[in-house]
Every structure is written in structure tokens, then in C-alpha cells.
Amino acid sequence: MSVILIFPPQWTPTRPYLSLPLLTGFLRSKGVDVYQIDVNFEAFDAMLTQEWLETIVKQRIVSKISEIEQRNVLDVLAQRQYNRLVFSQFLLPKIVENIQNAKVAIRDEGVFFDFAKFIESVNFLHQCLSVLSAAYYPTKLTFQSFEMRYSELSSSDVIEATQDWEENLFLPFYQKTIVPVIIRKKPKLVGISIAGSTQIIPALTLARLIKAEDNQIHITIGGNIFTRLADVLQLQQKKIFFEKFFDSIIVHEGELPLLNLIENLDSGKGLHSVPNLVYYFSDGIHLLVI
Numbered sequence: 001m002s003v004i005l006i007f008p009p010q011w012t013p014t015r016p017y018l019s020l021p022l023l024t025g026f027l028r029s030k031g032v033d034v035y036q037i038d039v040n041f042e043a044f045d046a047m048l049t050q051e052w053l054e055t056i057v058k059q060r061i062v063s064k065i066s067e068i069e070q071r072n073v074l075d076v077l078a079q080r081q082y083n084r085l086v087f088s089q090f091l092l093p094k095i096v097e098n099i100q101n102a103k104v105a106i107r108d109e110g111v112f113f114d115f116a117k118f119i120e121s122v123n124f125l126h127q128c129l130s131v132l133s134a135a136y137y138p139t140k141l142t143f144q145s146f147e148m149r150y151s152e153l154s155s156s157d158v159i160e161a162t163q164d165w166e167e168n169l170f171l172p173f174y175q176k177t178i179v180p181v182i183i184r185k186k187p188k189l190v191g192i193s194i195a196g197s198t199q200i201i202p203a204l205t206l207a208r209l210i211k212a213e214d215n216q217i218h219i220t221i222g223g224n225i226f227t228r229l230a231d232v233l234q235l236q237q238k239k240i241f242f243e244k245f246f247d248s249i250i251v252h253e254g255e256l257p258l259l260n261l262i263e264n265l266d267s268g269k270g271l272h273s274v275p276n277l278v279y280y281f282s283d284g285i286h287l288l289v290i
Helices: 019-029 039-047 052-071 076-106 117-133 157-162 170-186 197-213 222-229 236-244 256-268
Strands: 002-007 035-039 188-193 218-222 247-249 277-281 284-288
Touching: 002 019, 002 039, 002 170, 019 188, 019 256, 035 039, 035 170, 039 052, 039 170, 039 197, 039 236, 052 076, 052 117, 076 117, 157 197, 157 236, 170 197, 188 256, 197 218, 197 222, 197 236, 218 256, 236 277, 247 256, 256 284
Parallel strands: 002 035, 002 188, 188 218, 218 247
Antiparallel strands: 247 277, 277 284
């Protein structure tokens, strides 16, 4: 049985979260065929390229400037957006010209130990992320944070954010880069680990796209964030998440529950005996805690 495990954005790319590699190692020791993707790293690496900036970002900035300039009256938000867009358009040629050199520099051991050069490269990449974010204003992506005008603590906001192509900068990246890889590998299960609140909207955006592309893939969500939200997610009105985003949630420790889930899916036993699993069935939302 083929399994894909994913660590989603947003997380500081220079500080990889180790729970997923440990989980991957555990499953492989049990004979499970696991393919692991650090989508967080892949996202930063792909969107901070000449190709992405010259196509996706440039086109969006030019289009949005043109749209705003055709309005007769601009409110405060539109004025701020316009200023950000014009400034980003001014910076974009320099960004495109130097982005590859900056990425090479921070991966170079000599530059890493040269504090002045390292900080110069990091600051330049922060400027790149600012230009990238401007194309999805008021969304803001940095190496330390991800902010949208939607709250990750509101169900309705999360649902709306995951399908907002104007402000969710991960949607085109997922659609072009990540989802095709997942569909091509034809996994029986995709597991998405969510360690921090900044990952909730990006993770569920990806889950929704996968589910829309292939509803036969079992998507399970894990991580300490959803362990803390388990009581809330058991409410009946939250079943939309089990219909549109994922099939189950693993709470608390994940090794044995995930292994049991994989085995049950492979044998067709169903979900009722899997410990620490939140799932939706015809009579409601269930959780068996052991």
C-alpha cells in the first residue's frame, strides 16, 4: 500500500520539523511504502525563483495595478494595496535578477559563516517574499509567519480561505506542482502533519485540492494543533471538513494509530477499531481514544 506523508507550509524552512521523518522511519520499519514530501520547503524553493516571479507574480501585479487604476474612487485598503503593488513592480526586475544568487549564497558553507554576507542574502530573500505577498495582498508570507485576512480559528473563514484564488498564494503552487505529483503516485493514503497554527489554512487548502482531484484517496490529518481541536471537530456541524477536506484525524501519538489505519484500509476492515482516530460515519463523528 502506497502512503504519502506531507509537512505543509508555513514553517521556517531552515528548521525542519522532525516528527514526520521519525514517523516515516517507523512506518518503513514496518514494511509500509512511504513517500515523504516537505511541501513547506518545496513551496519556498519553487516560488522564490526567476520563473515563478517573472510569470505568476509579475502577471498578477501588472493585472492588479491595471484593475485598480480603472477605479474612480479608492478606499484606504485599495490605496495601500496600490502603493504595495507599484513599489513591488519597481523592485521586481532586481529581485528576478538576483534571486538565484541569493539562494545559492545561503546554501554555501562559506557564506553561512560570513555573518555580513549571510544577513545580506537573508534580508534580500525577505524582500522577495514581500514582493511575492504583494501579488496576493493583504496576504503576507515570511519565513516566520503566514497571515491572511481570514482567521484560522474560524471554520467559515478557513473554508473560504482555502478557495480564495485572489489571496491564497499556495493555491496556484499546489495546483501546478504538488497535486500532480500526488495524483501520479496514486497513494491509498495521504497524511498531513500540522504542527503550528500558521499551517492550518495552507494544509487544508492542499487537502481540499487533493480530495477534489481524487476522492478515493484517504486523507488523514495529524499534529498537536488538531489534537487540541479534537473536541471542537467532533461537533456535528463540522462534518463539512470530513466531506470536503479529509477523511480522518489522528490525535495524540500517531505512530501506532497511523499504522493501524493503513492496515485497516489495506484489508478493508474499516475505521472503528483504529485508536485516537476522529472520523465521520453515517451516524455522526466518532473518536476512539486509547
